[in-house]
Amino acid sequence: MADEKLDIVFTAPHPDDLEIGMGGAIAKMVKLGHRVGMIHMTNGEPTPRGTPETRMKEMHAAAEILGVQVVEMLGITNRELMDGPPARYKVATALRKYRPRIVVGMFGRTPGASPDHYQAQLITEASRFYSQLTKWNDRFDETEPFRIDHLIYRPVRIAAEIHHFHSMFVVDITDTIDQKLEAIGCYRSQFDNERLKWLEHHVRSSAGAEGGTTGVMYGETYALPRPLGVTDMVSLLGDWPVPPPFPPDNPPK
Amino acid sequence: MADEKLDIVFTAPHPDDLEIGMGGAIAKMVKLGHRVGMIHMTNGEPTPRGTPETRMKEMHAAAEILGVQVVEMLGITNRELMDGPPARYKVATALRKYRPRIVVGMFGRTPGASPDHYQAQLITEASRFYSQLTKWNDRFDETEPFRIDHLIYRPVRIAAEIHHFHSMFVVDITDTIDQKLEAIGCYRSQFDNERLKWLEHHVRSSAGAEGGTTGVMYGETYALPRPLGVTDMVSLLGDWPVPPPFPPDNPPK
């Protein structure tokens, strides 16, 4: 299975969460040549217009558009996701199988939406730890322990409270936002035409606003559970453009 | 001058700050029938491509598009705005002249942009107090004291730090965002075609993202320096739509 080793794995509870929340960065990491995986904890069903079979097809179509090496649905029960050893075993088994350097998960309670989102955060945090545990291989389908170096959060836009992170950064998704929207569009069982139009408006607006904080057209904001470690503070800022409201040709002329 | 009494006055240091930051709500308040004023503290010049005369014409053209009752430029020196009695006298004199129930000002330090923004915040806060002072009419062009009931902040998008307000609210500007963009477009001395295109992208994105937090297409976020006082918590939420990611026809059907 050594050939399945991934660089970065994204986790979320329901097929379509990753596409809506992190689709731009997923496609971008693929485009940069990294080996990327998408882990959906549940099949996201039942929903008013979906079926398990349809949803899986949509999930695979979206993953194909994003270009990831691996997409997996873990089969935990939707709507009843709860942090605890059983769910952690399943997620950690996947992490031990794919051995990524980085795992990225959702962050925040979403009281207008599913409680699964917050539980997925807790499960991802715990599973990252479980993935390195020794003398417990039998609980993880005999996979070997593996230390995942970094956890990255994607703070959800509809979080109930204002949280403070040590460090936030915005990934430039200007050249992948169309892929992101195309991937979202695969979920026809969830979004009819009217809803898709609404969603596209809000996805583009959010990406535009988030990108704007760092001077690019479209971005997605992520956060670290610690300050970022840096060797060179000059190269850290690279050739990054000066953020608005100052476009590149602004004063002084 | 009693006929000049306004309902709400918006303040900012440079012509174009109000249009970019609060143009949607300004037009909306006019459309709702309120008497609205725009106070620019300085003429915003010199700039690379502007002149004082051009800037004033642009300011008046923008005010006309937004439909406000009053626009005034106070003639304080641009780039050197500093909180203190002299600047407060000028702003408070305008407030005592127009006697609004509410004053709205920018909030936040903007280290990538002009230091005038933060000074304007301090000046607006202080001038609201100065406007009610008795036995000092000679310092305010013999205007009478007037108590302004409320201060509202427009937190700037590029604030250096994360601030916490007691209460934030989003004004629905869906039906005035085009007016806002048209008003911004008046400032040709500041924004050439390329820059205007960039600015429109970011204004639309921000308004879309801010509106999205409360379920409307476009919005502008404001904040109160205290909790909001409420009689009826049911009518407070009115017929407000359920915010995304749940469009109106969402589950369950």
Next chain:
Amino acid sequence: MADEKLDIVFTAPHPDDLEIGMGGAIAKMVKLGHRVGMIHMTNGEPTPRGTPETRMKEMHAAAEILGVQVVEMLGITNRELMDGPPARYKVATALRKYRPRIVVGMFGRTPGASPDHYQAQLITEASRFYSQLTKWNDRFDETEPFRIDHLIYRPVRIAAEIHHFHSMFVVDITDTIDQKLEAIGCYRSQFDNERLKWLEHHVRSSAGAEGGTTGVMYGETYALPRPLGVTDMVSLLGDWPVPPPFPPDNPPK
């Protein structure tokens, strides 16, 4: 059961939590003509001087004083309330039965008091989502799915940490604080004379301090998990008095 439809439902774990925390707003909403429900998740027993029978009588007496249309005790086990599908089913069933536009719940961990308070927050958040789920009616006593538009928090005064909300507002309870205290006084099994006197002092003080932030005699503070959506920022502030330290006749005269 269509006639049981309520406008607003308040939830808490133990009979007396709602009265102490939200009694003023409950009575106020009734007085304004809204149809109001109180949901107690457990019977709150055992306690040193209470019995299940006494506690239920006290609960009904308090509800009568507050004037609510519905009071219900869900029979979950006191002291062991834990967020998860079983508790969510019970609360969501009640919500689907009463179909309120707004649900109001406690917010915050209370390490000096019962862990049930925080679990009730999580359960209320999740149950709001469960109430709209389709294809699951059998788990909710065959009630139909229903979308609840808004969630409101009542932050507990003894929260362990300082939290940040998008928007806080204070309901004027000046004309219902006596009703609130009378409702609290129904719980004789919980509060003897000395304790009741102490409690009254602290309830009045808190309500006075919270009301003071918005210029009324007595208030209760609530919070929204998002910014408030607003059409008219002038009417939002209505005829609200100027907050202290400026009583209405203050300078300038």
Next chain:
Amino acid sequence: MADEKLDIVFTAPHPDDLEIGMGGAIAKMVKLGHRVGMIHMTNGEPTPRGTPETRMKEMHAAAEILGVQVVEMLGITNRELMDGPPARYKVATALRKYRPRIVVGMFGRTPGASPDHYQAQLITEASRFYSQLTKWNDRFDETEPFRIDHLIYRPVRIAAEIHHFHSMFVVDITDTIDQKLEAIGCYRSQFDNERLKWLEHHVRSSAGAEGGTTGVMYGETYALPRPLGVTDMVSLLGDWPVPPPFPPDNPPK
């Protein structure tokens, strides 16, 4: 002047600020045997019904009720207080004269009230530093340099933003709140009967709410610009009562 050495000095811009904000702790510190000073930066005039002479009499009457060793008004111009060397010289000269171990000042911007409050905070912070400066005695009326060990803040109740302090503590003023109210009552030029009644309601409510967070009847909240240093974490909590909602005889009995 060595005999004038004080233990603790309280500063504020206008006569009546200290009484309203910190009168309980001032009287309490006196009662505990400490030598206490009150420094008013300005005379607080003009006001609608006050005169400089009346205000000074009121100030002295209030100081007498609180029992402080020293009360001083520095004669800086009211309404135009600005942080900077001139104001700092005046405040620091007083601090060098009284050589207190602790200085206590207001904290926070108060946009509904005077801008002097925030400037007084900045001046107090800076003057604490100025008081220790050597080779500059000529700027401080030839007083000797003196290091003030500690600065304590009194966060104002009407602060525009939510601030975070390293450490907050509540001084029990249960046995001095009546003195506090009596001292406030000395300012008849500022508060007529109706206003005084309103003010008493809010002072009692706030003190009750603040005291309630630590289990006493009345308290005033203060903050430190650093974490508190502690030798014994058991004695730190002393015989402090368990805070509400648990009165001393609460469960279990």
Next chain:
Amino acid sequence: MADEKLDIVFTAPHPDDLEIGMGGAIAKMVKLGHRVGMIHMTNGEPTPRGTPETRMKEMHAAAEILGVQVVEMLGITNRELMDGPPARYKVATALRKYRPRIVVGMFGRTPGASPDHYQAQLITEASRFYSQLTKWNDRFDETEPFRIDHLIYRPVRIAAEIHHFHSMFVVDITDTIDQKLEAIGCYRSQFDNERLKWLEHHVRSSAGAEGGTTGVMYGETYALPRPLGVTDMVSLLGDWPVPPPFPPDNPPK
């Protein structure tokens, strides 16, 4: 068992957590004459190089070095600690047995490390409440109810988010840091020479930095879930040294 009554109990999930996080304050409280207990919820095993037997020996050796009256391991399953009645019963039974005035626990989610840390926080908070419950003695090994006056948090250094506490304080551990390091050194199954050297560097650095905020050589930071209650704000600050960057003999000379 009345003679086992303790003044202060420290709780954590795994043997070595308390030593690394709170060892300085534990030794300090013992040195000051308080009766101190250490409660480890699990045995911390399996680990790569440890065994249950070795870990228990190490735990006892560390407790002996710190000099505590009581050390107890509750036998809950490591790696799967979850807040809920079963774990709360075990911890509360210990608290009811030792009847401390204060309980101190870890605070914060640690996504780079074990999820047990956060669960231990929740369990400690809940167990403090459970310890006072009447009519439930059979669930606590027939121990009598007992009210614990205070909860203190030790915020973990690697917390995922930035939290805000009402009050933080730093315990001076200058004269016990060597004991702390010696106690940590007992855990040879966890830390080989290289790791121990690394750990000592970071423990000394953290203690130096935390002590530095209050002017001592080494300290540990703790937090309260409420503001501290204080009678005398002068004696609160005691003879505490002026914090750096001002060493005792600093200006003015």
Next chain:
Amino acid sequence: MADEKLDIVFTAPHPDDLEIGMGGAIAKMVKLGHRVGMIHMTNGEPTPRGTPETRMKEMHAAAEILGVQVVEMLGITNRELMDGPPARYKVATALRKYRPRIVVGMFGRTPGASPDHYQAQLITEASRFYSQLTKWNDRFDETEPFRIDHLIYRPVRIAAEIHHFHSMFVVDITDTIDQKLEAIGCYRSQFDNERLKWLEHHVRSSAGAEGGTTGVMYGETYALPRPLGVTDMVSLLGDWPVPPPFPPDNPPK
């Protein structure tokens, strides 16, 4: 003067502030091959044991040890630094002369120390803007306008309040901490042997604690006034070590 162009400029009010606060990163940036400047706004005198001449010699000696290309003292009056046009002109002139891509300044009010620190923050923020202004060359010694792409803050350790930044990062100074301490040691007029020993303890402790948050031996924490812009979130985290408490060879083996 084109050959004087620098990559990064560090600013602070008094000679020794930069060395104590940012000496590690300054030396590191030099070592990495960047062209670095140090701007001291004042000469830091008078102090108890210093003279202007001695202080300048110390400043140059420290700069030589750190290896910077440029060190400059602007001659603004110590102890009376105030944000405003005059100070901004001086700092901006230096920035326009050296045209760095990045400017780094202190952040935070330091009420136990000099008010100059906070004023220097405001001045640096404003001067960054002034440096790009056109049509004003006469105010800047005829230097040409220049846009500085980025501002970085060094939050001061003794800040009065807790602030929140969009993004924090820690520069690894493991191989330059000795240089930093040597540079501090140049200021013999400020630090005698005892004081230097104390300072070294605290500088090492802080650097150890800050480095520890990102897994290196010694670090300095910096902050950005916006989220960091990132192209590749995998390479962002580079080969950064896993932070403590997990040294590289930790479990699993």
